[in-house]
Amino acid sequence: MLVKLPEKTYYGGMRFTSFVGLGGAVVLVAAAALTQQFPLRQKTEKLATGPMRVDKVKDGLFVIRGPFVPCGTRGCRPGGADDKLIHEPGDVALRVTSEGAILIDDKYPENVADVLALVKTVTQQPVKFLLNTHHHGDHASGNANIRAMGINIVGHKNIRANFLRIKQPGEPNITFADEGAVYLGGVEVQLMYLGRGHTNGDTVIYFPDLKTVHTGDLIIDAMPVIDYSAGGSAIEFIKTIDNLLKVDFDTMIPGHGRVMNKDDVRAYRNRFAEMNRRARELAHKKVPLNQFQAALKLDDLGWADSVSTSAWVTSLQQYYDEMGR
Ligand SMILES: [Zn+2]
Known part of the structure; x- marks a missing residue:
């Protein structure tokens, strides 16, 4: 016998109902996580000025953040927006295997030397592949420096097209359409195209053995940005995040900001909706x-x-x- 609990109402007008067995055990729920109330307000990390740094996420996986600079991501310069906040270019992920390292994104060209120096502080393995989450300069304009080292760059076909469209050097030389994967040292890294959102090329990088994703700018520790000139869409964005939530992960490296978890993604999706x-x-x-x-x-x-x-x-x-x- 099932006992119907009172309907709970959440912001955004969504309603979820739970059914609980007489013994108190949950026997049927739409999804346990959906019944949890998420905060409407995103509590973003307060950033302070500082150099680039590498943080361990899980065994064999690191995130390279910063540099943390005032004004825009390239610092205070003529034409740059001065919003009095501290910014950082895109989060770089580093996956270390026994046969080499895989980088995800590379920030601006002037950041690449520091990124590679930080890689050396955690592994002596050479970087064998670079994967891109999207084409934006604060994530991928270091590509040309990486490609000049003979490293292969893997990116969605729309990422390559966006590089060519805006004449940004360093376009991926290996592309895929819906899904791709890189295998190195017994490690699988998947590239998932889950739909449009921030751009038309947003790629989720999935580390299945670590249940971790790097979302690029689909999720950031700040409000979502939609690049309409590159095929972004606020309506499609929500569907793409819904597809992301179907992926089996517990840890998420965002496009910008601190490492978060799956509930943070659910909360982000709900406040965006x-x-x-x-x-x-x-x-x-x-x-x-x-x-x-x-x-x-x-x-x-x-x-x-x-x-x-x-x-x-x-x-x-x-x-x-x-x-x-
Ligand atoms: Zn972006």
């Missing part, structure tokens, strides 16, 4: 663009002054248009 719900309502009510951002109430999502908010604002018109369709 809530922003889209508000945006759709506002756009359909034809709230003028100059009132749109304030009316989204980004502060209760933790996104009013995140490190990516100034980048997000540059696509406000396109976001408004997409949500109004």
Whole structure:
């Protein structure tokens, strides 16, 4: 016999129902994790100025973060946005095997020497492959330096196309369409194309033996940014995160920021869906663009002054248009 519990309501208008057996054991739930309440507000890490560093994630897996600099990811320079925040270029992952190392992303060209120096502090193995999460300069414009060392670069076919479109040197020389994999030293690293979102080439790098993903900018410790010029979409973004949640992982390296877990991804998805719900309502009510951002109430999502908010604002018109369709 099943006892129906009162319906729980979560923000975003989603409702989940749990059924609990008389013995108290959960015998049927939509998904246990879905019944958990996630915080609406993202509590982002407060960054301080500092050099690049390498942190261990799990045995054989490291993340290289920083450098942490004011203004934009390339520091205070003419034309750079000064939002008074500390930024860092994209998180680099390093997978070490007995036959060589695999790098995921490489930051800016001027960061590559420091990335490779940090690699040497944790392994004497040479880097054999570079995998890209997407084409953006703060993640992958170091590619040309890596390619010049004779290292193969694997990326989704849309990543290669985006490199060629914006004439950024260092395009991947090995491509795939839906899924790819690199095998080295008994380790498998998968490349998964789960749909559009931040760009049209977002690739999730999956380390199945470690139940860990590197999501690129699909998930960041800040508000999501949509690059419409590279085929990004806020509507498709949610579907892509839903596909990501079907992957068996417990640990997530984001495009920017600290290592997080699967519940952080669920929470991110829900607050992003809530922003889209508000945006759709506002756009359909034809709230003028100059009132749109304030009316989204980004502060209760933790996104009013995140490190990516100034980048997000540059696509406000396109976001408004997409949500109004
Ligand atoms: Zn990006």
